[in-house]
Amino acid sequence: LKTIEGTFIAPQGKFALVVGRFNSFVVESLVEGAIDTLVRHGVSKDNITVIRAPGAFELPLVAQKVAERKEYAAIIALGAVIRGGTPHFEYVSGECTKGLAQVSMQFGVPVAFGVLTVDSIEQAIERSGTKAGNKGVEAASSALEMVSLLAQLE
Numbered sequence: 001l002k003t004i005e006g007t008f009i010a011p012q013g014k015f016a017l018v019v020g021r022f023n024s025f026v027v028e029s030l031v032e033g034a035i036d037t038l039v040r041h042g043v044s045k046d047n048i049t050v051i052r053a054p055g056a057f058e059l060p061l062v063a064q065k066v067a068e069r070k071e072y073a074a075i076i077a078l079g080a081v082i083r084g085g086t087p088h089f090e091y092v093s094g095e096c097t098k099g100l101a102q103v104s105m106q107f108g109v110p111v112a113f114g115v116l117t118v119d120s121i122e123q124a125i126e127r128s129g130t131k132a133g134n135k136g137v138e139a140a141s142s143a144l145e146m147v148s149l150l151a152q153l154e
């Protein structure tokens with residue numbers, strides 16, 4: 001039986017955090033959690049770049065431009081799409097999710113999905129460092145694991 005799995009041991013590679021500013025009160029906690037996770041797993045802060053975009057809708061294009069540079073071992077997408085009174089939520093979160101997945105497949109680079117898509121501010125706060133964890137931490141952990149896993153599949 002052969003098993004191939006990723007570890008969380010920091011690679012030499014660089015990490016790009018592409019961040020949607022919208023709902024920054026929540027998103028900045030995701031950024032903090034992601035950076036803390038990378039650093040505590042041995043990634044040098046010199047190997048972490050934070051790129052901020054207006055909102056979640058812009059994240060796929062920014063991720064694509066970052067991926068094109070072929071400089072980064074992984075991209076961590078962070079944002080918060082919070083349902084308002086209109087269907088806008090579906091369009092923004094749907095396009096963001098599809099677009100990020102497309103970049104990942106097109107360029108063969110891990111794009112960790114750390115974009116909250118929630119029904120309320122309360123849910124957003126719960127997932128940005130309170131009782132439901134921190135989606136930025138989860139996304140950074142996923143990025144570390146994927147870099148390690150993909151290195152074994154090259």
Ligand SMILES: O=c1[nH]c(NC[C@H](O)[C@H](O)[C@H](O)CO)c([N+](=O)[O-])c(=O)[nH]1
Pocket residue numbers: 020021022023054055056057058079080081082083084088089092
């Ligand atoms: O990141 C978000 N962007 C949002 N809209 C902005 C969007 O991402 C674009 O920046 C904007 O449409 C301009 O292109 C949101 N809502 O509208 O609710 C949201 O909840 N989260």
